Amino acid sequence: MANINDSYFDGHYKDIWREINPPELTRVEVEFMIKQFGLNKDSVVLDMMCGYGRHALALAREGVTVTAIDNLEAYTDEVAATAAAENLPVTTIRDNIFTYQPSQSYDLAICMGNSLNFFPEEDLLVILKTVADSLKPGGAMLIHSYSLAETVIKQFNPRTWTDIGELRILSKSRYLFFPTRMDTETMIITAKGEIEMKQAVDYIFSVSEMARILGSVGLHLKEIYTVPGRRKFAVGDPYAYMIAVKQ
Numbered sequence: 225m226a227n228i229n230d231s232y233f234d235g236h237y238k239d240i241w242r243e244i245n246p247p248e249l250t251r252v253e254v255e256f257m258i259k260q261f262g263l264n265k266d267s268v269v270l271d272m273m274c275g276y277g278r279h280a281l282a283l284a285r286e287g288v289t290v291t292a293i294d295n296l297e298a299y300t301d302e303v304a305a306t307a308a309a310e311n312l313p314v315t316t317i318r319d320n321i322f323t324y325q326p327s328q329s330y331d332l333a334i335c336m337g338n339s340l341n342f343f344p345e346e347d348l349l350v351i352l353k354t355v356a357d358s359l360k361p362g363g364a365m366l367i368h369s370y371s372l373a374e375t376v377i378k379q380f381n382p383r384t385w386t387d388i389g390e391l392r393i394l395s396k397s398r399y400l401f402f403p404t405r406m407d408t409e410t411m412i413i414t415a416k417g418e419i420e421m422k423q424a425v426d427y428i429f430s431v432s433e434m435a436r437i438l439g440s441v442g443l444h445l446k447e448i449y450t451v452p453g454r455r456k457f458a459v460g461d462p463y464a465y466m467i468a469v470k471q
Contacts, residue, residue: 227322227342232424233275234296236391236412241337242276243388253336253368253465254282256452260467261332261364263288270330270358272321273339277303277314284312293317293324321351326358333358333365341371341426344403345437348427353441359470365443367466373430376406378460390415404428431457434466443468 233241257263257279265287271280276299280292284307292303292314300318307314317324322343333355340348355365369375376399385394397408410422429437435445446469450461457464 227347230295230320232342232422234298235422236414236420237422238276238296238298240388240391240393240412245278245337250278250282253452254279254286256465257283257332257334257366258286258288260453261366263332267331268328270326270333270355272333272335272355273337274303274316275299275337277306277316279334279336280314281306281310281312284314285310287313289313291315291317291326291328291330293319293321295320322347325354328358329360329363330358331360331363333363334368335365336368338368338370338426340367341369341428342424344405344427345429348437349441352438352443356441356443356470361470363470364446365438365468365470367434367464367468369464369466370462371406371426371428372434372464373404373428374457374459375462375464376426376428379462380406399428431464438468442471444471 268289269283271290271292274280274292274294277292280290280303284290290313294300295318297318300316303314304316343351380399382397385392392413393410395408395410397406399406405428406426408424412420412422431448438445445466447467448457449455449465450457450463452465
């Protein structure tokens with residue numbers, strides 16, 4: 225099924241995304257995953273919408289077997305090339321997460337970078353049901369989001385701009401209802417004055433709504449952190465790491 229965000233992370237944004245996620249953040253997140261979920265060399269992890277594979281590759285370097293899926297060829301090719309060069313236990317799959325059907329069972333599924341908020345509830349339920357069915361008994365899911373209602377309502381800014389490297393990024397957002405969502409138009413301007421336009425939609429769910437959605441597919445929302453493993457999520461915090469366990 226087509227989604228407005230399917231092509232959001234190509235073009236310049238591929239490099240922007242790498243720039244705004246420093247290696248230290250990846251290290252902290254992966255250390256949290258290993259400790260929280262007891263990952264080891266016998267563990268199998270599904271990395272949903274893996275992007276350039278910062279989590280998939282880092283987990284694989286610790287001996288964890290990873291299936292990394294993304295819809296953009298540039299990402300899956302890069303992950304596959306790095307995994308091959310380092311002889312890492314990573315299988316890359318280019319597919320749409322909405323239609324993807326896993327061929328094995330997993331100890332953990334991860335969806336980082338706010339990716340699940342790209343989908344309205346009816347699509348989200350399809351994706352989460354597929355994931356839940358692929359988890360082993362007692363398996364878990366880790367969802368990273370910065371679009372929970374408890375975050376967005378306090379931090380919503382209709383106009384933002386920032387410079388990343390030689391790129392200037394200007395965004396204009398609208399907070400809409402029915403369904404609750406944030407529509408964003410982003411202009412990326414290069415040093416040469418070239419312009420790339422991006423359109424995105426982030427669907428906004430409250431903590432209570434996420435618990436209900438997860439519960440409807442057999443996943444129990446167990447805990448939410450804003451600093452992985454160290455500080456629990458509170459209203460207004462910029463990030464949420466949601467842990468859901470298969471019931």
